[in-house]
Amino acid sequence: MPAASSPSRRPHSGNRRDESARLAVLHAADDLLVENGFGSLTVEAIARRAGVAKQTIYRWWPSKVEILLDTLIEDSDKRIPVPAEKPTAASIRRYLRGFARFVTRDPAGKVLLALIAEAQHDADTATSFHKRYLGPRRAREREMLTRAIEAGEVAPRLGADATMDALVGPIVYCALTGSSLPRGLVDTLVDDLLRPGTD
Incomplete structure (x- = not known):
């Protein structure tokens, strides 16, 4: 997201x-x-x-892709909502842990992985995926980071979009390749990329 x-x-x-x-x-x-x-x-x-x-x-x-996108939007909103109120370093860490569980353990996360894979070689899927799911979720994630930065909760070295890419990229890669998520990966990513203060 x-x-x-x-x-x-x-x-x-x-x-x-x-x-x-x-x-x-x-x-x-x-x-x-x-x-x-x-x-x-x-x-x-x-x-x-x-x-x-x-x-x-x-x-x-019009297609099975659009059905799956509706499924993904509803499941994501329920299982991994982006923190909206007063985001903190701790709430961002919890969000990323929840995202990691979603893509590696939750059957609903397989829809996200399937659409990511299909978007690599189908332009219509990629367009719809970005417009309906990835774009809106990334906007909420960007707002979450911006508010946390303004509150002095985190101090990322990169811009908001690059930071989110760097945070979720390794998690998605592990899920797509069927690799187990290394213990402590989320904490290491948060500590290195967000440079949070005390949680």
Whole structure:
């Protein structure tokens, strides 16, 4: 992955039955990705698992990538919200630890890894991923760091975006390659890159 724009979500019909079907589709896509991988994931399989018509899915989402992005946005907001109120060195450290758990242990984190991988060789996926997920989340992370700097909580050597890249990059690399996360990695990254005061 600020007091900036919230992640864009696709408009859906508002009645309860439609919301129930929407959630069923998101859960089905999440489960099938974890079970079978991105390459084997199809809209037809999602429709069968969710118990909805394929036409219903295409009425709301143009592709499986957009379904997965909705799943990722909702899961990330619930599991790893970016600290917004009075960020401290300690809250940033906790956020990064939560992010590390999300991408290495949480099945929902596999959606993020799958979309990162797919974005490397599909331009449309990359564009949508940056516009709908990475851009809005990075804006919140930038705001978190800026406020922590202004409060004297951290003093990074790099700019906000480069700092976040340097903090999350090693974590994502370990997750993408299936390597175990070295013990103490998050603490070392925080101490070296943010130069926090006493937590």
